Amino acid sequence: MRSKIEKASKIAVKDLNLFYGEKQALYGVSLDIREKEVTALIGPSGCGKSTFLRTLNRMNDLIDGVKITGDIIIDSENIYKNNDVIKLRTKVGMVFQKPNLFPMSIYDNVAYGPRMQGIKNKKELNKIVEESLRGAAIWDEVKDRLKSSALGLSGGQQQRICIARAIAMKPDVILMDEPTSALDPISTLKVEELITNMKKDYTIVIVTHNMQQAARISDKTAFFLNGEVVEFDDTDIIFSTPRDQRTEDYVTGRFG
Numbered sequence: 208m209r210s211k212i213e214k215a216s217k218i219a220v221k222d223l224n225l226f227y228g229e230k231q232a233l234y235g236v237s238l239d240i241r242e243k244e245v246t247a248l249i250g251p252s253g254c255g256k257s258t259f260l261r262t263l264n265r266m267n268d269l270i271d272g273v274k275i276t277g278d279i280i281i282d283s284e285n286i287y288k289n290n291d292v293i294k295l296r297t298k299v300g301m302v303f304q305k306p307n308l309f310p311m312s313i314y315d316n317v318a319y320g321p322r323m324q325g326i327k328n329k330k331e332l333n334k335i336v337e338e339s340l341r342g343a344a345i346w347d348e349v350k351d352r353l354k355s356s357a358l359g360l361s362g363g364q365q366q367r368i369c370i371a372r373a374i375a376m377k378p379d380v381i382l383m384d385e386p387t388s389a390l391d392p393i394s395t396l397k398v399e400e401l402i403t404n405m406k407k408d409y410t411i412v413i414v415t416h417n418m419q420q421a422a423r424i425s426d427k428t429a430f431f432l433n434g435e436v437v438e439f440d441d442t443d444i445i446f447s448t449p450r451d452q453r454t455e456d457y458v459t460g461r462f463g
């Protein structure tokens with residue numbers, strides 16, 4: 208019997224299909240993502256993890272010829288029926304595989320989004336920048352060099368600035384697409400620790416190729432194969448007693 212208390216639903220995905228032109232990349236995906244949990248998406252290369260992640264803040268809208276059917280409900284709002292994509296991307300932030308900071312100072316990188324939202328007051332911006340950098344566990348490392356170029360930081364530091372930049376928009380949900388795959392093991396552990404701490408405030412969905420990482424940091428895991436979700440359950444179940452033979456073969460390293 209499971210003793211865990213289930214958290215409230217944050218994102219309900221119902222029968223989602225996605226086509227890149229003629230090619231179908233997602234088949235009937237249905238998932239219920241709980242708030243303030245970390246949900247990991249795993250599966251072999253090309254199985255649709257990133258495609259699925261990008262549907263959650265409509266990043267695929269930017270690609271020509273993409274067609275989507277089905278529903279994604281975030282906080283009781285159908286995101287494909289409401290066309291306020293800017294509001295959606297504020298609420299559902301994203302961190303990419305490689306740090307993608309702008310060639311400007313650390314401060315300006317983090318203040319960029321809030322400034323775009325019209326916040327000009329210096330005190331208010333200072334507060335947002337400090338809180339975001341603290342939230343991304345990098346304040347102490349950069350507080351004395353906020354005006355220096357962000358591109359002078361190490362890869363691991365840059366990725367935490369990217370997380371700070373996402374936090375500065377005050378999102379509810381943060382999507383992460385293999386956020387540690389370009390980092391060394393020590394930076395990876397720092398970002399993993401950060402993700403674990405962040406889930407008290409945010410709902411996090413993360414694509415990872417690293418099975419140990421999924422096992423270490425996620426509450427729920429979805430195993431994707433050929434555009435379908437084969438199995439979605441508590442992470443400890445997926446990694447110890449999965450129901451589907453294909454999940455077991457994948458998590459034990461028999462393929463992929």
Ligand SMILES: Nc1ncnc2c1ncn2[C@@H]1O[C@H](COP(=O)(O)OP(=O)(O)OP(=O)(O)O)[C@@H](O)[C@H]1O
Nearest residue numbers: 227230232250251252253254255256257258259270
């Ligand atoms: N912009 C695109 N146009 C056409 N096909 C695409 C596009 N992006 C992805 N695909 C295809 O959709 C399928 C799913 O790709 P996706 O990148 O979502 O997989 P993935 O599981 O994230 O892979 P990886 O782990 O290698 O990043 C693949 O067959 C891929 O070639």
